[in-house]
């Protein structure tokens with residue numbers, strides 16, 4: 001015969017270290033055995049447990065006159081009953097050998113009563129266990145809810161903190177980017193001005209080079225003009241010398257002409273004297289015929305002399321003419337030379353004017369050169385200033401760049417922190433889902449709510465206004481309703497009962513957790529049933545336009561979309 005069940009289920013050692021686990025185990029074990037007493041368990045080493053009824057049947061053997069068997073640390077034995085056992089016990093019929101043997105009948109009856117009592121006791125114990133289990137589950141549920149709420153609050157605070165940090169960082173990034181852009185534009189402006197100044201400097205240098213070349217050319221022109229002037233002066237001097245020599249020659253020729261004229265006068269005087277002599281001679285002609293012949297001869301000779309003298313005069317005249325021609329030619333040459341001299345003088349004047357012009361131009365060019373060099377100096381100063389500015393802007397750009405790099409590092413660190421925080425959030429979210437699901441499982445996977453709608457005007461026609469009442473006992477409050485019919489009261493218990501005063505929001509508060517569960521990825525079904533006009537449509541749909549009267553479906557959709565938006569802000573995607 002197998003040992004009785006209560007011996008196997010003796011209370012576990014009451015060591016303080018494992019008392020909690022022992023209690024939990026007992027609870028779980030009991031639950032499992034109540035559900036299916038014939039299932040083999042670890043406690044029985046895999047063997048099927050003995051039938052509870054047989055324990056009860058065996059009770060007289062185990063419980064002698066001293067009383068019922070007791071478990072360790074307890075006076076009353078613990079028996080276990082299955083449904084079938086109870087039903088069998090209830091259906092049992094007393095069989096006596098002799099119908100009229102009342103003693104035997106009485107014994108059997110008392111035995112039967114004892115077993116019934118044991119069964120009732122077992123029921124009571126079971127109920128007590130259930131109550132304690134329910135209380136412990138409630139406390140567990142409350143602590144889990146508390147934890148969940150705390151976790152949610154923490155998460156929200158952390159999320160807000162992170163959002164503010166992200167906003168600040170975004171602002172800093174924007175400011176830095178703006179600063180960077182400004183610096184870049186200032187740098188490009190400085191570069192532009194630098195390039196412009198460089199171009200201006202190049203142009204000025206080119207201008208200076210061209211001006212210096214022009215100056216050189218003008219100096220060369222000047223020197224060539226000077227040389228020309230010198231040569232012209234020399235030529236002028238030579239011409240003056242030539243002129244003086246020509247004047248001297250002219251005066252010489254004139255003196256020669258005067259002497260020739262004097263000679264001619266003398267010759268004419270001699271001729272006149274000869275003619276006088278001839279007349280005297282003619283007077284003496286007669287007298288002097290002889291003398292005439294001689295005189296003729298002398299005359300002939302004189303004629304001859306005269307002819308020779310006339311020839312000589314002609315020759316002298318030709319010479320004179322020649323001399324005159326020469327003189328005219330010389331005069332013409334002098335005139336030409338004078339004209340040339342005048343031209344030369346004009347030329348010299350022009351050259352002098354040109355020289356003056358050239359000097360003026362050279363002076364102007366020197367002045368422009370000076371102004372150009374001043375401009376070049378100014379431009380060089382500007383250039384050095386621009387270079388300094390460029391260096392400064394380079395320095396500031398470098399500083400900004402280092403600042404930017406530092407900010408980048410900070411942003412990188414913050415991004416890492418953000419990523420860590422996000423992973424923590426995700427983990428927290430997972431934990432929250434798990435806890436939420438555990439809570440819902442603890443609350444019960446299938447829950448039935450009852451909503452009592454307020455009485456409508458047509459409902460009061462029959463005068464049965466107070467059919468429904470709500471019990472106010474601690475246990476039944478909010479979970480039960482009592483219906484009165486024909487003077488009889490019928491109680492009904494649900495997971496939750498909503499009174500007519502309950503608003504749509506109150507109903508949705510209970511449902512929203514299931515919606516959250518659906519959002520967490522669990523399958524959820526909510527449906528309403530009831531008789532016509534009981535308020536199903538009102539509860540489920542209500543008036544979607546009214547914020548107060550909208551039903552569960554609009555509110556659920558709102559929650560879904562709100563959650564979607566908040567999750568989107570956290571980086572979740574559809």
Ligand SMILES: Nc1ncnc2c1ncn2[C@@H]1O[C@H](COP(=O)(O)OP(=O)(O)OP(=O)(O)O)[C@@H](O)[C@H]1O
Pocket residue numbers: 452453454456500530531532533534535536537538539
């Ligand atoms: N909690 C409530 N508060 C106020 N009025 C309600 C409530 N519940 C229902 N009503 C009103 O009761 C009437 C009937 O409700 P409803 O139409 O929702 O019933 P129903 O169960 O959907 O009916 P049916 O099955 O015929 O569609 C409506 O006029 C509705 O406004």
